[in-house]
Amino acid sequence: MSPTLTRAARPRRVAYLALAVAGVTALAACGGSGFEDDPAAEGGDDAGGGASAPAGEAAGEVEGAELQVLIASSGEAETQAVTEAAQAWADENGATVEVLPAQDITQELSQGFAAGDPPDLFYVDAGAFGDYAANGNLYPYAEQLADNEDFYPSLRQAFTYEGTQYCAPKDFSTLALQINTAAWEAAGLTDEDIPSTWEELQAVAEQLTTDDQAGLVIGQGRDRAGAFLVQNGGWWLDPETGEVTATSEANVEALQYVQGLLESGVAVLPAEVDSGWGGEAFGTERAAMTMEGNWIRGAMSNDYPDVEYTVVELPEGPAGKGTLQFTQCWGIAAESPDQAAAVSLVEHLTSPEQQIAFAEAFGVMPSRQAAEEEYVAAFPDDAPFIAGGEYGQGPVNQPGLQPALADLDSQLAQLETTAPEQILESFQTNAEAALQQ
Structure with missing residues (x-):
């Protein structure tokens, strides 16, 4: 037939x-x-x-x-x-x-x-x-x-x-938290210290930070920072209505938290440790922890087979569990x-x-x-x-927003020295204009 x-x-x-x-x-x-x-x-x-x-x-x-x-x-x-x-x-x-x-x-x-x-x-x-x-x-x-x-x-x-x-x-x-086993043990940390909250994440990042190793490396852009928005009950757009919600207080607080990690030096962006992405910084042991997806397994086994590490779920934020899909x-x-x-x-x-x-x-x-x-x-x-x-947030999928999202990523790369409100207001304006076209 x-x-x-x-x-x-x-x-x-x-x-x-x-x-x-x-x-x-x-x-x-x-x-x-x-x-x-x-x-x-x-x-x-x-x-x-x-x-x-x-x-x-x-x-x-x-x-x-x-x-x-x-x-x-x-x-x-x-x-x-x-x-x-x-x-x-x-x-x-x-x-x-x-x-x-x-x-x-x-x-x-x-x-x-x-x-x-x-x-x-x-x-x-x-x-x-x-x-x-x-x-x-x-x-x-x-x-x-x-x-x-x-x-x-x-x-x-x-x-x-x-x-x-x-x-x-x-x-x-999805994203999860990767922890360098040797660095963890050298800092005197145990399984009981695995972070389950933002406060605990900052505390262990401080303990893991040395002159040669950052406590945490966070990949730049919305595909990493966005996880903190979800954990605080925020997001770039309302998932149901599509309304732009970038300037919500939940988003401001989430980016302020990330900015605090960067300003204190316990967290860095990959470029600050001569790396192209979080997995490279983690594999070369320039950072003791990173937030990456399950694709890191192949990179670690192929490029950094001698680095021992464990994987745990991302710590919860004030609004509960959250990750990106x-x-x-x-x-x-x-x-x-x-x-x-x-x-x-x-x-x-x-x-x-x-x-x-x-x-x-x-x-x-x-x-x-x-x-x-x-x-x-x-x-x-x-x-x-x-x-x-069960609890992850998928990406922004509304049509016509790619230029605004690309600009958002560029601005998030400057989060350490730029007010979160400024970044969020810029995306709010750009995204609303794009959706009205």
């Missing part, structure tokens, strides 16, 4: 194959890297804005479908794992699937959307999602998925636009003629069993709650990270 619509010769394959490489891209596979220097993703130009089929009316059929899948691969292990999983689905369903690792997924998707011929299925970073959804690039299929409610609620929200969840979270990452979804093109097949493939790729297989293959955390117990049993050291699935 052939698909409802066919694309004879599939001419876009040539273009995508020319662009595809199996190298590391700026968007890491583990639910978005959370690195400060990730490029701001943009929605496709001239998206076409064509009306997508309503949920439950996916175009095409499964048997005989021909799917192209564009991924932002972290390397050969991820490319191979996704290719094998997709091929297993294709063999079972009498379909054809081609997995292409992107060199620059933002650019390649924009080109495909502009040409009206994007890949059928592709990674979508949560930060770029709002732009893609607003431009009409995405097919909203999430309601068709069996057990869609099994995805962590905060991850579903990360891919919701104007009340509609569009796509399935493929995996995610970084995630991507499986986007389906609004113009794909094989949407039914793409939905079927997504169900296969996001099953608990397949998510555990991906975790074992290339180190991602499953986005399905049903897989959490098995994941923790297999990777007990990651328990503090996956715990954040």
